[in-house]
Amino acid sequence: MTTTSYLPLSAEEASRYNSRVTLLGTSGGPPWWDGSDRAGICTAITVNGSTYLIDLGEGWGPRFRQSGLGPSGFQRGLDNVKAVFITHHHSDHMVDYPNLLLLAWHNGSNGLKQPIKVLGPGDRGALPPIFAEEKREHLPEVFHPASPTPGLVESTQRLLEAYALDINDRMRDNAKQDLREIFEFQDIELPGDTGADPNGSPTPGMEPFEIFRDENVRVTAILVDHRPVFPAFAFRFDTADGSVVISGDTGVCENLVRISRGADLLLHECIDMDWVDGLMGPDSPKPDPNLMQHMLAAHTSIEQVGPQAEAAGVKTLVLTHLVPGNTPVAKWEKAQVGFSGNLVVGEDLMNFGIGTPAKREESVPTDGRLPKRTSVPAG
Ligand SMILES: [Zn+2]
Structure with missing residues (x-):
């Protein structure tokens, strides 16, 4: 029987688990939220000492260092x-991606045994429609019409080109390894039969499909409903110790339930609709029912997320990607309504253990030193 921890653990406690989850950033959206010190969205899953990062929001790097x-x-x-x-x-999911690209050289290139693999959605394939076009006084000009909706590989190429001076300098002057050898970039290709249309009606039902596998983890993906952003994925990580699902950004979506079935942990985005109401609700200075509906379709509210997790039958629901980042925890806790499992409101640097922790050593030193770890250390 699994003893997956349903409660956050200290980093020391979590290091006794072969598979663990660490929240490196729990804030959603591009705004800086007054009074909140949550970093931008980023999650780490560590299995047998190898770490897998999901999304690279603002400030993931310092949080990664703090996490140990x-x-x-x-x-x-x-x-x-x-x-x-x-x-x-x-x-908000990749604004600090350049940090990884450019700093990996200086903070890991001595010990990398293989390239870091980076996977993300491919080209959208078509521009999204202009929202409320009939009400717009000026229609936006397309930015970079030659390729206006690039996927991960092309975006990365362009980012690297922007930093060409530094890259050439480090390789020529500091004899750094060719940066292209440190990474392997890959667009996540959709299976051929999904029927998905970037500007079509709701995300089609589909089965999760494998995008990555190694000796520690099998990762599957599924389309979720974050229109007009497309493709938008949820990911599931299955390890020998259990399973973790990361919702990405999504409205209520059957595919999310499908990929989450029976998972130990579901890390789910959440939006406080009272905040949206204050911005554009009927009593706000600028009421806009269409935009409100549009936002709710792309995100999951406090009221919706519990039933979503209940339908998936997950044991623990962890709220992350909180919009806005400064809504009080007590309010997020209302997500328990409709969910019979354990609810945790995520905080930066929270840890969760998956599966069974290694046994503690029987004798604990009395001189104040911490007991020696008996599992594979995460760091
Ligand atoms: Zn988003």
């Missing part, structure tokens, strides 16, 4: 990062 997941030592911090998964191409 990487080894200490000069230029070694990212040695254990094995793969990175981007759920979708909204800026």
